[in-house]
Amino acid sequence: MADNLTSRDTTATTVDPDFRPEIRHERSLARVQAVPWLIVIALLAAVAWLGWRAFIYQEEGDPVGSAMLAFEKQNSLTVFSSRFEVVAESVDSRGIAGIDLLKSRQAAIIPATVEYRLDLSQMDRDRFLWNDATDTMTVVLPVLKISRPNLDEAEQRVFTEGNWVTRDASADLARNNSQQAERKAAAFAKNPEILSMARQAAKDAVRQNLAIPLQVAGYGDVTVNVRFDGEGEAG
Structure with missing residues (x-):
């Protein structure tokens, strides 16, 4: 065992x-x-x-949603900037008992810049129209907003006349010229030719901002037509 x-x-x-x-x-x-x-x-x-x-993938098949997404994080889009010079001229008189004893004149050439912006907060779905048969996106833009003129007074050229220009007179002349230059710049910014250039720049910017995102989203070679409120469909 x-x-x-x-x-x-x-x-x-x-x-x-x-x-x-x-x-x-x-x-x-x-x-x-x-x-x-x-x-x-x-x-x-x-x-x-x-x-x-x-x-290939198209999120919910919604090209309008894709177009709006391209502007979602922007409240405002600067599409055009115009820089020009305005001329202002002021006269100052100072005296005693209504008698002008001191007269001075000052002319200034002041550079000014104005920006043209799109208010993207107004771009709701009603401003986008998609034609599925022709792969065409039509966008209707609101009226451009024009900024307050920015005067570059550090670069201004000043010409002063007068035998004796007091400090107060010089300050008044400069202030009056600045106010006058701002009014003239604001009026010039609404010049039809300048506005036409700004509108065209806005249309080009919107086309560029929409065409590529729509292609990446899978909608192919999309045509983007852009016009402003009040313009014809061919705008």
């Missing part, structure tokens, strides 16, 4: 000790070889998804 037990114990210990570690080694090697392929597959899947998202 004891011999049989001894025989069984001896048989159990004679199993090849390298057998199981070899299996583990082969399994580990298979896992290592599979990792690069898994990475490649994951990358291909990511590239395919990004391509589908950019060129």
Whole structure:
């Protein structure tokens, strides 16, 4: 009985000790070889998804929503800036008992800048019209807003006449010229030719801001027509 037990114990210990570690080694090697392929597959899947998202997928099929998204984070868009010079001239008289004893005159040439902006807060869905048959987006813009003239008085050229110009007279002449220059600049900013240039710049800016986002959203080669309130459809 004891011999049989001894025989069984001896048989159990004679199993090849390298057998199981070899299996583990082969399994580990298979896992290592599979990792690069898994990475490649994951990358291909990511590239395919990004391509589908950019060129095929259309979120809710809503080109108007895509167009509005292009302006979503902008409250105002400066589309044109005009810089010009205005001439102002003032005369100052000072005296005693109604008698003018001191007269002075000052002329100034002052550079001015005016900006033309679109109020994008007014761009609701009613201002966008999509024609699915012709892939055409029509946009109707509100009237341009004109900024207050910015006078560059540091660059102004001043010409003063008078035998004796007091400090108070000089200050009054400069102040009057600045007020006069601002009024003239505001009037010049509404010149029909300048306004026409500003409107055209606005249309070009809107076309550029909409055409590319619509293409990226998957709507293809889109035509963008832009006009202002009160203009004909060909604007």
